[in-house]
Amino acid sequence: MATKRQTASNNMSAEIGTPFSQSATKVMLCGSGELGKEVVIELQRLGVEVTAIDSYENAPAMQVADNSYVVNMLDADSLRETIKEVMPHYIIPEVEAIATDVFIEAAANGIKVIPDASAVKLTMNREGIRTLAAETLGLNTSKYKFASNKEQFIDAVINKIGIPCIVKPIMSSSGKGQSTIKSAEDIEPAWEYAQSGGRAGAGKVIVEEVIDFDYEITLLTVRHKDGTSFCEPIGHRQVNGDYVESWQPHPMTTQALESAKTIAKSITDALGGYGVFGVELFVKYDEVWFSEVSPRPHDTGLVTLISQDLSEFALHVRAILGLPIPNIMQHGSSASHVIKVEGSGNNILFSNLDKALKHTDTQLRLFGKPSINGERRMGVVMARGDSIQEARGKAEKVVSDIEVDFFS
Numbered sequence: 001m002a003t004k005r006q007t008a009s010n011n012m013s014a015e016i017g018t019p020f021s022q023s024a025t026k027v028m029l030c031g032s033g034e035l036g037k038e039v040v041i042e043l044q045r046l047g048v049e050v051t052a053i054d055s056y057e058n059a060p061a062m063q064v065a066d067n068s069y070v071v072n073m074l075d076a077d078s079l080r081e082t083i084k085e086v087m088p089h090y091i092i093p094e095v096e097a098i099a100t101d102v103f104i105e106a107a108a109n110g111i112k113v114i115p116d117a118s119a120v121k122l123t124m125n126r127e128g129i130r131t132l133a134a135e136t137l138g139l140n141t142s143k144y145k146f147a148s149n150k151e152q153f154i155d156a157v158i159n160k161i162g163i164p165c166i167v168k169p170i171m172s173s174s175g176k177g178q179s180t181i182k183s184a185e186d187i188e189p190a191w192e193y194a195q196s197g198g199r200a201g202a203g204k205v206i207v208e209e210v211i212d213f214d215y216e217i218t219l220l221t222v223r224h225k226d227g228t229s230f231c232e233p234i235g236h237r238q239v240n241g242d243y244v245e246s247w248q249p250h251p252m253t254t255q256a257l258e259s260a261k262t263i264a265k266s267i268t269d270a271l272g273g274y275g276v277f278g279v280e281l282f283v284k285y286d287e288v289w290f291s292e293v294s295p296r297p298h299d300t301g302l303v304t305l306i307s308q309d310l311s312e313f314a315l316h317v318r319a320i321l322g323l324p325i326p327n328i329m330q331h332g333s334s335a336s337h338v339i340k341v342e343g344s345g346n347n348i349l350f351s352n353l354d355k356a357l358k359h360t361d362t363q364l365r366l367f368g369k370p371s372i373n374g375e376r377r378m379g380v381v382m383a384r385g386d387s388i389q390e391a392r393g394k395a396e397k398v399v400s401d402i403e404v405d406f407f408s
Contacts, residue, residue, distance in 0.1 A: 014322035019049040031094030032061035038313040115273025178241035213282035224319040246300040306382035307334030335391035339379035345406035346371035356401035
């Protein structure tokens with residue numbers, strides 16, 4: 001399916017060819033949203049030939065890739081045919097809802113799946129990763145139960161976990177289908193919402209206890225040819241399970257940070273492969289609980305576009321290609337704030353940008369998503385300041401200055 005290429009998995013020197021030539025280093029990106037777009041940009045900086053695929057046309061990463069295809073990634077035959085046509089050296093999954101058995105086949109044929117074909121299959125849903133963390137590795141997690149139908153779900157909520165609790169589809173992202181049950185009246189709506197929010201349709205859910213934590217962080221963990229590196233911890237605020245703003249570095253006690261790194265290294269070592277992993281953790285003073293892990297750059301890590309010399313996307317690409325990561329320079333108090341838009345249309349105009357970007361030490365990314373129907377994340381603002389509070393305030397002010405209009 002592809003010519004075998006020297007990768008970070010062996011001791012030979014890393015090589016990058018020339019795009020559109022026999023020596024080209026080819027990457028196929030599966031999932032072409034805003035995070036994938038930044039990964040493609042970093043790959044392009046190094047002269048990698050990139051093909052981006054997703055389920056709809058003109059997705060953000062497609063706009064900066066060399067080639068693109070519209071593919072139903074849950075359809076194994078369609079995905080398999082696309083791989084045959086592209087003949088990539090690397091496959092980089094950026095979403096969970098994929099026919100992962102095809103990646104196992106691809107790996108057997110010499111294609112490097114990032115971070116690892118078995119890790120992608122295991123982490124495609126919350127059941128696999130929670131079982132690994134809690135039962136195999138014995139990591140500190142919240143109490144949880146899986147439910148395959150409504151009867152099991154009600155039993156888990158009332159008899160096993162109790163109220164309050166959190167409900168999530170086992171396969172979803174960006175908070176879709178996630179809700180908190182605070183009373184018996186919330187049980188029915190929570191089940192219905194979870195069934196509508198899964199990336200692969202209705203199905204199994206996880207019911208989790210509500211932990212009394214002080215804060216939650218993302219610890220970006222980079223597995224590369226020379227070992228494991230960590231970015232400074234990222235604090236974040238979510239609304240209905242979806243990231244709204246993040247900041248770095250988040251203050252932690254020395255013991256909590258060491259515990260967080262131990263947990264992150266344990267889970268990422270178990271998954272294997274090279275690249276960035278977004279490890280989500282709950283913290284209460286010195287105690288740390290494992291929450292989730294994504295084997296790819298994390299949305300809260302968008303702050304690293306301004307906070308670090310090598311963003312999480314640049315780190316991901318270096319690790320994938322077997323390039324060294326000698327250090328990660330962090331530039332002080334930084335924050336990000338998403339531009340979330342509600343409406344309907346496919347002709348979207350952002351205005352008042354001249355006023356918004358007058359603020360010092362701020363940056364803007366507009367994702368270029370082709371349409372919106374409901375509520376959608378359409379951009380992000382990053383800012384630096386003398387303190388986390390100042391950086392967060394700057395980012396929020398820029399977002400508030402931006403105006404969005406829809407045209408039919």
